[in-house]
Amino acid sequence: xxxxxxxxxxxxxxxxxxxAPLPVPAIAPQARTFRxxxxxxxxxxxxxKVNAGDTVTLQLVSTxxxxxxxxxxxxxxxxxxPGQTVTLTFTADKPGSFRFRCNVxxxxxxxxxxxxxxxxxxxxxxxSIGLALLAIVGVIVSVKxxx
Amino acid sequence: MTxxxxxxxxxIKNALKSRYPQLAVFIVMxxxxxxxxxxxxxxxxxxxxxxxxxxxxxAWWAILILVAVPFFGRGWCAVxxxxxxxxxxxxxxxxGPSEKKPKWLNLRVPKMFRNIWLQNISFLxxxxxxxxxxxxxxxxxxxxxxxxxxxxxxxxxxxRRAFCRYLCPVGGFIGLxxxxxxxxxxxxxxxxxxxxxxxxxxxxxxxxxxxxxxxFPGGLTKNTYCGLxxxxxxxxxxxxIAVNLRPFSADLAKPSTRMDEAFxxxxxxxxxxxxxxxxxxxxxxxxDAAYNVGSGTWLIYAAAFLAIIFVVLPGLFTLGILxxxxxxxxxxxxxxxxxxxxxxxxxxxxxFSLSFVLTNASYIVAALSDPLGLGWxxxxxxxxxxxxxxxxxxxxxxxxxxxxxxxxxARTAQKAANEVKVSSIPVIFYSLIVTFIMLWLLL
Amino acid sequence: xxxxxxxxxxxxxxxxxxxxxxxxxxxxRTPLIHARMAENGGWNPDVIQAEVxxxxxxxxxxxxxxxxxxxxxxxxxxxxxxxxxVTDITLTFDKPGIYTFFCTRWCGLNHWRMRGTxxxxxxxxxxxxxxVPLYVSLNLDLDAPHDSPIVPNEKxxxxxxxxxxxxxxxxxxxxxxxxxxPYQVFTDLSTTSLTExxxxxxxxxxxxxxxxxxxxxxxxxxxxxxxxxxxGENGAGDGVFADELAAAGxxxxxxxxxxxxxxxxxxxxxxxxxxxxxxxxxxxxxxxxRGGMGTGMPMWGSIFTEEQIWDLIxxxxxxxxxxQGAIQ
Numbered sequence: 001x002x003x004x005x006x007x008x009x010x011x012x013x014x015x016x017x018x019x020a021p022l023p024v025p026a027i028a029p030q031a032r033t034f035r036x037x038x039x040x041x042x043x044x045x046x047x048x049k050v051n052a053g054d055t056v057t058l059q060l061v062s063t064x065x066x067x068x069x070x071x072x073x074x075x076x077x078x079x080x081x082p083g084q085t086v087t088l089t090f091t092a093d094k095p096g097s098f099r100f101r102c103n104v105x106x107x108x109x110x111x112x113x114x115x116x117x118x119x120x121x122x123x124x125x126x127x128s129i130g131l132a133l134l135a136i137v138g139v140i141v142s143v144k145x146x147x
Numbered sequence: 148m149t150x151x152x153x154x155x156x157x158x159i160k161n162a163l164k165s166r167y168p169q170l171a172v173f174i175v176m177x178x179x180x181x182x183x184x185x186x187x188x189x190x191x192x193x194x195x196x197x198x199x200x201x202x203x204x205x206a207w208w209a210i211l212i213l214v215a216v217p218f219f220g221r222g223w224c225a226v227x228x229x230x231x232x233x234x235x236x237x238x239x240x241x242x243g244p245s246e247k248k249p250k251w252l253n254l255r256v257p258k259m260f261r262n263i264w265l266q267n268i269s270f271l272x273x274x275x276x277x278x279x280x281x282x283x284x285x286x287x288x289x290x291x292x293x294x295x296x297x298x299x300x301x302x303x304x305x306x307r308r309a310f311c312r313y314l315c316p317v318g319g320f321i322g323l324x325x326x327x328x329x330x331x332x333x334x335x336x337x338x339x340x341x342x343x344x345x346x347x348x349x350x351x352x353x354x355x356x357x358x359x360x361x362x363f364p365g366g367l368t369k370n371t372y373c374g375l376x377x378x379x380x381x382x383x384x385x386x387x388i389a390v391n392l393r394p395f396s397a398d399l400a401k402p403s404t405r406m407d408e409a410f411x412x413x414x415x416x417x418x419x420x421x422x423x424x425x426x427x428x429x430x431x432x433x434x435d436a437a438y439n440v441g442s443g444t445w446l447i448y449a450a451a452f453l454a455i456i457f458v459v460l461p462g463l464f465t466l467g468i469l470x471x472x473x474x475x476x477x478x479x480x481x482x483x484x485x486x487x488x489x490x491x492x493x494x495x496x497x498x499f500s501l502s503f504v505l506t507n508a509s510y511i512v513a514a515l516s517d518p519l520g521l522g523w524x525x526x527x528x529x530x531x532x533x534x535x536x537x538x539x540x541x542x543x544x545x546x547x548x549x550x551x552x553x554x555x556x557a558r559t560a561q562k563a564a565n566e567v568k569v570s571s572i573p574v575i576f577y578s579l580i581v582t583f584i585m586l587w588l589l590l
Numbered sequence: 591x592x593x594x595x596x597x598x599x600x601x602x603x604x605x606x607x608x609x610x611x612x613x614x615x616x617x618x619r620t621p622l623i624h625a626r627m628a629e630n631g632g633w634n635p636d637v638i639q640a641e642v643x644x645x646x647x648x649x650x651x652x653x654x655x656x657x658x659x660x661x662x663x664x665x666x667x668x669x670x671x672x673x674x675x676v677t678d679i680t681l682t683f684d685k686p687g688i689y690t691f692f693c694t695r696w697c698g699l700n701h702w703r704m705r706g707t708x709x710x711x712x713x714x715x716x717x718x719x720x721x722v723p724l725y726v727s728l729n730l731d732l733d734a735p736h737d738s739p740i741v742p743n744e745k746x747x748x749x750x751x752x753x754x755x756x757x758x759x760x761x762x763x764x765x766x767x768x769x770x771x772p773y774q775v776f777t778d779l780s781t782t783s784l785t786e787x788x789x790x791x792x793x794x795x796x797x798x799x800x801x802x803x804x805x806x807x808x809x810x811x812x813x814x815x816x817x818x819x820x821x822g823e824n825g826a827g828d829g830v831f832a833d834e835l836a837a838a839g840x841x842x843x844x845x846x847x848x849x850x851x852x853x854x855x856x857x858x859x860x861x862x863x864x865x866x867x868x869x870x871x872x873x874x875x876x877x878x879x880r881g882g883m884g885t886g887m888p889m890w891g892s893i894f895t896e897e898q899i900w901d902l903i904x905x906x907x908x909x910x911x912x913x914q915g916a917i918q
Contacts, residue, residue, distance in 0.1 A: 018546075041438075042431020063830040065627070065697050066656035072506075072538055082696035082830050083819030096542075097590060099427075101506070103533060105195055105673040106655050108282040109438050111507060116429045125590040128546040132582050135550050136575060139557040143571075170598055174605045181609035189617050192653045196674025241598040519613060521620045522649060522676025529675075 003145055010138040017130040022123060024095075029053030036060055038067035038080065038102070041109040052095045052120035058088045068104035071117065077103050095120035151392040152335075154380070163377045163390065166242050169226075177228035180291065182518070187288020191520025195533075197284040198518030201510045203291070204281050209504040211321075212496050220328030221321055225375035229294055230311050233302030234359065243381075244353060253306040256313055256361075263407045266319030267414055271456075273316050274418050275449050278426070278437040308359040311374060318374075323411045324493045325370040326398035326486075327555075332364070332373050332380075332390050339387045340365035348379040348388070355381035364388055369398040371408070396490055396555065402483035402563040409482040410461070416488050416581065417456035419495035423588040427502055460581075461485075467573035475567050483567055487560035487574050494552025495585055498545040502589065506535045545589050553582045623650045625657040625671045625693065628700035633691070635706070642712025646681045658694030661708065662893035668694035686712040690892035696819050699831050702888035721896075725876030728769055732876045733883070738773035738868035742790040747912040751795025754788055760796065767800045768900075771870040772910070794911035801904035803915065809905025812898060820857040820886070825909040827859030835886045854886045860909040867910060874903045 032054050037044045038061065050056050060069050060080040069088065070077035073096070078088040102113035154160040162168050179202070187199035194200035215223045235241050239249035273280060273290070280286050298310035311318055334340055348364045351357035355378050358364060362372050364379040380388050403409075425433045425448075436448035461481075468480050475483075509531055516529035523529065556578045557571070564571035624634045630653070640646040650659055652673045660668035661681065671677050671693075683689070693704035725732060760766070760778055770778075772793045779789040801809075814823070820835065822828040839854035860866055878899055881889025890899065 039431075041434055043429070044431070046429035046431060061830065062696075064699075066695055072535065075538075081815070081819075082701075083817070083823065084814050085823060099429075104656055105193060108194065109278060109434055111195065111282065111503065112278070112426045112434055114427060114429055122590065124542050124546070125586060128550065128586045128590060129583060131546065131550045132553055132579060132586065135554045136557060136579050139554055139561070139575070140572075143561055170601075174601055177602070178605040178609040181606060182613060185610060185613040189613060191651060191674045193674035235602070240595055241602055242595050245595070517675075519617060520651060520674045520676070521616065521622070522651070522678070523616075 003142065006141060006145065007138075010134065010141075013134055014131055017134055018127050024052065024120075027051045027053075029055065029091075031055040031057070033057040033059065036069065036115070037063050038069065038113075039063045040065065040107045041102075041113040043069070043100070043113070043115040046115040048100075048115070048117040050092050050117070050119055052092060054092045054119075056090055056092050059085050060088065061085050065106050066104055067102050067106050067113070069100055070103035071098055071100045073098040079104050092119040096124055097122040150331075152389045153330075153392055154389045159390075160380075164380050166381075169377065170241065172226050173228060173231055176226055177231055180228045180295070184288045184291045184295070186518050187284040187286075187291065190284055190518065192284055193520060194282045194284055195507070195510050196514065196517065196520045198514050199284045199287045199291070200282065201514035202518075203287055205504060205507055206511050209500060209508070211317075212500045213504070216321055216324050216328070217493065217497070218328060219330050219375075220325030220370045221318075221373060221375050222328075222330070223321060224311065224318060225377070227311075229298045229315070230302070230308045230359070232295070233299035233310070234308065236299065237302040238356060244351065244356060251302070252304045254304055256305050256309050260313055262405070263313075263319050263322070263411060265313050266316060267407065267411055269314055270316040270319050270414060271453070275452060276440045277422070278434070279440055307357070307361050308374070312360055312372065319411055320415050322371045323408060323415070323489060325373075327396040327490050327493055328370060329393055329395050330375075330390065331370055331393055331397070332375060332388065333367055334365050335387050335389050337365070339385050343385060343387075347382040347384060352382050352384075354384075355379075357382070368401065369403070371398070371403075396559060399486050399489060399559045400562055402486040402566060404479045404482040406478065406482055409485040410457070412485050412488040412492055413460050413464075414456050415492040416495060417460050418452075419492060419499050420581065420585060420588065421452055421455060423495075423499050423585060427499070428588060464574075464577055467577050468569070480567055480569065483563050484560065484569075484571075484574050486563050487556045487571075487578060489556075490559055491552050491556035491578050491581070494548045494555070497552075498548040498585065498589055501541060501544055501548070505537050505541055507533070508536050509534045542590055546586070549582055549585055549589075553578055620649065622676065623648055625650060625652045625659070625704070626654055627698045628703040629698060630654060632704045633693075633706040637706060638691075638708045640681070640683055640708050640710045642683055642686050642710055644682070646683070646708070648679050648681065650677045650679065651675065655697050656695050657697050657704070659691060660694045662690040662692060663895055664689065670695065681708075683708075683710040683712075686710045686714055692893055694815070699834050701819075702816075705892075723876060723879055724768055724872040725879075728872055730870075730873050730876060732873065732880060736771065736868040736873060737864045738771070738866075740773065740776065740786070741863040741867055742787060744787070745910065745912045746787070746790035746794035748791070748794040748798040749912070749914050750788070751791035751793065751798075752914070754784060754792050754795075758782060758792065760792075762796065762799065764800060767796060768871045768875075771873070772797065772867040772907075774870070776867075794913075797904075797907050797911055798913045801901075801913075805901040805904055806908065806913070808898070809901040809903070810908075812894070812902045813905050816890075817902075821860060822857070825860035825906070827857045827862075829857060832856050838886070854884070855882075857886070860906050863910055866907065871900070871903050874906065875899055878902070 029051065032050055034045070034048055034057070036058055058069060060067070060078055062080040062082045064082060066079065066081050068077055068079040073094055074090060076088060076090055078086045080086045096119060098117045098119065100115045100117055102110055106113065154163065183199045183203055186197055190197045190199065211223055236249070237251055239245055239247065280290060294315070297314065301309040301314065346363070346365070347354070347357070349357050358379055359376055360372055360374045367373055424430070425437050433448070436444040439445050464485065465477070465481060468484055469477070510533065512528045513531045516526045517523045557575045560571040560574040560578065564574065626632060626634065638646070638648070650671045652671045654673060656673065657671040658668045659671050659677065659679065660666060669677050669679055687710055689708040689710060691706050691708060693701055697704065758779065759781060760775060775793045775796060776789050779792060782789070784792065818829055820829040820831045822832065835854050836856035839856070858865065877887070879889065879891040881887050894902070
């Protein structure tokens with residue numbers, strides 16, 4: 001096979017793996033509430049799992065100093081003083097994996113105070129793994145072609 | 148793709164040859180560096196609002212790992228201010244050689260240290276308390292000052308840039324990764340060097356100094372140890388030295404068989420994976436362990452860190468390349484095949500750095516206006532709110548970097564394996580597995 | 591040495607001197623008050639000098655976490671003191687004396703210990719008559735147990751109490767309310783023909799009539815900002831620091847030395863009718879003013895005004911009584 005053609009084939013396959021729409025499982029959206037405790041420098045729980053479309057309420061409870069909670073990708077946040085729980089409610093309309101982090105300076109390790117929220121399935125991770133596999137296959141094939 | 152000689156362009160050649168543009172850049176860098184030390188020592192202890200943390204670990208680091216190293220190899224070394232005061236003292240001049248050379252010891256670095264093991268160790272020493280270093284201004288200030296004074300001290304005892312070549316923790320990995328860069332400094336015609344009298348590129352002359360990096364330009368085949376200081380371009384009487392544009396990772400076609408470099412590849416690969424997990428992951432226990440330097444949990448963390456880098460990663464790699472009946476020793480196969488991890492490690496660092504750089508770049512704008520946290524507002528941007536940038540692009544960019552690095556690493560593995568006549572499959576498989584781990588940690 | 595070398599050396603040396611000198615000069619000329627968690631040293635400096643009538647300009651920064659700044663017994667809005675940023679504030683004092691400044695945003699278990707003083711000098715105007723707190727004039731022992739022997743089965747309702755209130759032998763004045771515990775008023779009602787639950791309802795109504803919706807709202811906000819972190823957002827003594835205080839108490843009890851003065855306890859549960867109904871407002875005022883003498887309960891005497899404390903106390907009883915209408 002012409003190497004140019006097989007390269008094109010692999011690029012097309014890559015685009016399919018990266019961007020082809022995947023069937024979305026029809027799970028009825030629910031309302032979910034999570035109590036998230038915040039301390040220097042971690043959230044508890046630090047990993048949250050919801051389904052796409054859920055109405056999510058996060059109750060932020062700071063247990064030592066003033067902390068915030070900012071959700072990457074959704075660009076929303078709240079801030080809580082110890083003794084005053086605050087709530088953040090939003091609709092998880094964007095699927096994927098999103099880090100949430102503290103956005104109120106709370107001490108030295110503040111930039112690394114991070115948790116992870118997964119909405120639905122972390123499709124991008126699986127696509128990336130697929131791309132990595134495809135890339136390896138492509139490299140091996142291209143060598144076999146030259147031989 | 149062939150090489151393009153950049154210095155054929157007269158403007159470029161003169162700009163590089165002249166000492167004045169370089170000096171201007173040196174002065175700016177040195178002033179910035181000293182200011183960063185002061186800011187770290189007397190400015191606010193809050194890292195995100197202190198010039199030293201923001202401009203060293205966010206701005207400089209971003210430019211270094213995203214631009215300077217991948218595209219210019221040792222380009223940072225070309226403008227780094229750390230060796231300058233020591234070198235000026237050593238030379239007795241800021242510009243070209245003077246008649247009176249000051250009498251320093253100018254000892255040759257002992258053979259036992261003429262490798263990058265000291266740099267491997269100095270990088271690991273910083274890496275083990277990086278959580279504190281990256282977040283605490285006065286620690287950053289002290290470390291920056293220590294490097295400056297170490298460089299000055301070494302320049303008064305040893306010849307050339309002993310700190311840069313043998314001790315600098317940054318130089319260790321910049322050198323390794325510079326092999327992937329599309330820029331190089333090489334001689335044009337080998338025959339001219341053969342008949343050259345006195346080799347002023349290495350020994351110095353009235354036009355300039357002998358290579359501060361202790362490299363013989365005539366023998367340069369790789370970027371690893373050339374600091375792009377341009378001194379040899381000034382001294383060569385035959386105009387035989389050029390700066391070329393060339394394909395990426397051309398140097399990796401001739402894999403090195405040095406163990407110190409092989410382990411540097413594992414150190415960088417391992418630390419990228421560990422940082423991605425500890426600093427960017429959701430596991431608070433690991434962060435506590437990494438931050439509480441000196442505690443029992445930190446000792447466990449440090450032991451695990453070193454075990455991953457020196458035992459687990461190289462061990463699994465060795466297992467993969469063990470049963471190859473081969474004329475070359477296991478050591479040589481290990482070293483030359485591990486060059487496949489160089490582009491992989493570089494892209495791991497790019498993917499990891501993109502995350503915290505894009506998240507925190509907004510601090511740069513604020514720190515410009517109030518570098519010491521004293522309430523200034525020099526450029527009106529002191530109250531810029533923290534706001535992550537380009538968040539939608541982050542995950543795709545990380546995937547691109549990691550998959551791109553994987554392809555690059557696989558191609559490098561194939562070339563290296565070809566050289567030593569073995570199959571590249573085990574190394575490719577290894578790269579695939581660690582890439583999966585990195586993808587899972589970052590995405 | 592040629593001219594270009596000389597010139598180059600000049601630029602290098604000037605650059606180095608500026609890089610070192612400029613930050614040092616500006617730093618020494620910017621005196622800041624540094625706020626740190628009490629565990630890391632608290633306010634620095636923690637004593638400030640001022641003069642009556644002369645505006646005092648302060649620049650405050652935080653070295654670690656979010657803090658706040660306010661001066662006790664003064665009608666001022668607190669300001670936030672943020673890490674790495676500088677807050678400018680100007681204060682003017684009408685009367686000389688020693689004022690307490692304090693942190694207004696919870697910054698760890700020892701947040702309430704983060705206090706300093708402003709010594710305001712100047713000639714005093716008319717000497718102020720000093721008021722003796724009510725618990726002193728009533729000779730109340732703040733540390734004696736004050737459990738109510740009888741407690742209601744259900745939360746007493748002020749609305750029901752209002753309907754029963756006409757022609758009752760109790761004094762609706764503030765003095766009576768402040769100096770009597772709910773249990774004492776309940777006992778004073780034994781001369782009537784009301785049932786026990788009905789008597790508690792009247793007590794609830796008496797308590798509500800000594801409060802307004804504004805004072806309750808004010809008390810609620812003061813509680814949220816100052817008390818909830820230890821006493822719990824719902825008054826149950828289960829605030830975020832409650833466990834730490836209880837643990838500190840246990841560990842200090844185990845050491846022989848210091849056991850006398852380090853008697854940390856878990857914070858009081860305001861939803862417990864036994865303790866609350868046996869306490870008069872004057873008693874509660876005393877505890878709030880004086881603090882807990884080593885139990886971990888702060889003393890608020892120099893911080894809150896008398897009005898603020900009465901408002902807070904009115905709110906505390908709302909954990910025991912069903913008041914009419916929601917508290918905003």
